[in-house]
Amino acid sequence: MVRKLMLEDLRLVRMIHDLNADVNGGVLTFTVSKIADSMEDYERNVWIFDGKSLRQVTRGNSDFSPRILGGKGLVFLSKRGLSKDKPGVEVWYLPFDGGEAMKIAYVSGGVNDLRIINGVMYFISNVGPVQEDVKYVDDWPLWFNGRGFIHTFRSHLFSLDLSGSVKQITNGDFDVVSYDVEPGGRRVAIAVSTDKFKPYRNEVWVINLETNERHTILSNYSVSAIRWSLDGKYLALVGNDLHRGLATHNHVLLVRPEGGEVIDLMRGIDRNVGNGLNSDVRGSPPPIKLQWVNDWVYFIMMDGGSTKLVRASVNGGVESVVGGERSIEDFVVMMDGTIYLISMDTEAH
Secondary structure: OOOOOHHHHHHHHHEEEEEEEEEOOOEEEEEEEEEEOOOOOEEEEEEEEEEEEEEEEEOOOOOEEEEEEOEEEEEEEEEOOOOOOOOEEEEEEEEEOOOEEEEEEOOOOOOEEEEEOOEEEHHHHHHEEEEEEOOOOOOOOEEEOOOOOOOOOOEEEEEEEEOOOEEOOOEEEEEEEEEOOOOOOEEEEEEEOOOOOOOOOOEEEEEEEOOEEEEEEEEEEEEEEEEEEOOOOOEEEEEEEOOOHHOOOOEEEEEOOOOOEEOOOOOOOOEOOOOOOOOOOOOOOOOOOOOOEEEEEEEEEEEEEEEEEHHHHHHHOEEEEEEEEEEEEEEEEEOOOOOEEEEEEEOOO
């Protein structure tokens, strides 16, 4: 029976986002968001799929961004212990052995781009004073919805372990835009913005986490994502050289961690990396994501009014993996070749 859409029907909408997986163990986790019954807020909880069964594992109604911590459990972000007006976020750990979820840390500057490498959590957070009442304006960098003259903080890279110990890795008069830690945990590659009047123009640094030595491998590029290859020989980047200004397409670029030639793996393809489609039924914006599988780099690419999941080889060539008239929001490729993705289309199912 066909009827008109009612306001109350909005409570039935479920938004799936924040895909994360143990690609070797075959476990998938994600966030499911819905409009609260009060119609004044959203409820977010974490779910898990192990290849056979699907189950909800948190019920705090403010839990999101789950990350699997080896085969032990998962880490997620939550606002469950915070008042509505309190800034920041809490980091929680839920063991797989049936134990209760426990709070690891409170991060006042918020947590962005949470990742786990070699059992250590990494994230980007804001640091610096917040001017609550009077705003002292020294300059006027009108970028990113007013950030710069309203806020006085910087974005830096941090690490966190299960004991709750937080360590700031980067510090200085710059913002960390994106990062990735080498699979072995020895080096980190970061894209930084040093000019607040031109935050889209970035440098890429490689930092030795043991000695704090750093070197610049790329300058005057716009970079929005970084991924180390599994063997540590390459860095895949999403970015461009700004040869057409802000309208330049983002491509998947390849560079060695020592620097040198920048190889465009999408040379000759007039398409942009990422999902630029607009939607009001998303739990969070689609991530700009890269995933290495052997010598292939998987990513989402725009194609007219749709998006595709494609892959590019370090030896040359780009292949379409999943196409069609749809919006691919997120994906993950398991080691057995299984691909999970979040997709929206206009077809009734």
